[in-house]
Amino acid sequence: GENVEQHPSTLSVQEGDSAVIKCTYSDSASNYFPWYKQELGKRPQLIIDIRSNVGEKKDQRIAVTLNKTAKHFSLHITETQPEDSAVYFCAARISGNTPLVFGKGTRLSVIA
Amino acid sequence: GAVVSQHPSRVICKSGTSVKIECRSLDFQATTMFWYRQFPKQSLMLMATSNEGSKATYEQGVEKDKFLINHASLTLSTLTVTSAHPEDSSFYICSATATGSGREKLFFGSGTQLSVL
Numbered sequence: 001g002e003n004v005e006q007h008p009s010t011l012s013v014q015e016g017d018s019a020v021i022k023c024t025y026s027d028s029a030s031n032y033f034p035w036y037k038q039e040l041g042k043r044p045q046l047i048i049d050i051r052s053n054v055g056e057k058k059d060q061r062i063a064v065t066l067n068k069t070a071k072h073f074s075l076h077i078t079e080t081q082p083e084d085s086a087v088y089f090c091a092a093r094i095s096g097n098t099p100l101v102f103g104k105g106t107r108l109s110v111i112a
Numbered sequence: 113g114a115v116v117s118q119h120p121s122r123v124i125c126k127s128g129t130s131v132k133i134e135c136r137s138l139d140f141q142a143t144t145m146f147w148y149r150q151f152p153k154q155s156l157m158l159m160a161t162s163n164e165g166s167k168a169t170y171e172q173g174v175e176k177d178k179f180l181i182n183h184a185s186l187t188l189s190t191l192t193v194t195s196a197h198p199e200d201s202s203f204y205i206c207s208a209t210a211t212g213s214g215r216e217k218l219f220f221g222s223g224t225q226l227s228v229l
Contacts, residue, residue: 032216043205043220044156051216089155093216097209099146100218104155 004028004092006103013080015110021106023090024072030092033066033073034100038087047088048075080110114140116208118221125196126229130139133191133224135206141186142208149181149204159204162189196228 003026013019025033031052036044050057050064050073057064061080066073077084089106091100115138123131135145143164147157160181161169168181178200180192189208193200205223209216 034218036220041223041225042202043222045215046219049217057140093218095216097144100160100207101157101158102156107153 002030002092002094002101004090004101004103006090006106007102008106010109012019012109012111015080015082017080019075019077019080019084019108019110021075021088021090022072023074023092023100024070025092025105026071027092027094028068028071029094031095032093033064034091035062035075036089036091036102038105040106043088061085064109077108080108082110082112084108085110114138114208114217114219114220116142116206116221118206118224120148120224121222122225122227124227126163127197129194131193131196131226133193133204133206133222133226135191135208137187137208140208142189143186144190145189145206145208147181147189147191148205148207150189150223151206152203156205159191193226196226198228201226201228 006023034049037047038044048062050065061078087105089105090103093100094110117136119134145162147159150156159174162181162183164183170176183189206221207218
């Protein structure tokens with residue numbers, strides 16, 4: 001089955017700097033790659049997603065890139081703010097009714 | 113986005129009792145719901161896939177007789193932890209995909225923190 005690796009496990013950045021989180025997946029049939037933000041004790045919130053027919057997607061300060069050949073995708077957060085501090089999970093799935101497989105998460109700390 | 117409601121948000125129970133967790137899709141129909149379990153500072157681990165009107169599919173290592181899943185309608189799935197023990201203490205969270213357009217998007221319930229004494 002699918003296996004998703006995520007790095008780094010923890011990341012500290014100064015406010016205003018950029019943060020990059022990287023994930024790799026194993027199943028070339030996966031075609032949907034969402035990123036979730038989870039604050040302590042709360043539900044994961046979808047922040048951005050990308051399909052395999054797209055190489056890059058941007059939404060304000062957040063962007064995701066996908067390299068299908070290398071089977072990796074990355075989350076980029078620019079101009080980080082303290083409220084960006086949370087755990088971020090990448091995930092992958094093959095089709096609409098198959099479950100998401102999650103990476104182990106990255107704990108991002110933005111230092112003011 | 114679509115709303116998934118999960119209740120209760122927190123449960124404290126004695127060892128040996130059963131706990132029922134409800135997951136509802138409020139503004140869309142969900143043919144498929146997924147149940148995840150999350151230990152502190154760890155990732156979401158898939159427990160089972162719940163399909164409306166059929167038996168759930170459990171992941172390897174998840175006891176189906178202990179974690180009973182019922183998906184009786186397109187808007188409701190329930191997870192019952194039977195004869196709970198302290199090692200079952202965890203954060204349980206459901207998720208659902210919508211039918212029709214945007215069906216690849218997964219929406220999460222608010223989660224249930226289960227503490228078994």
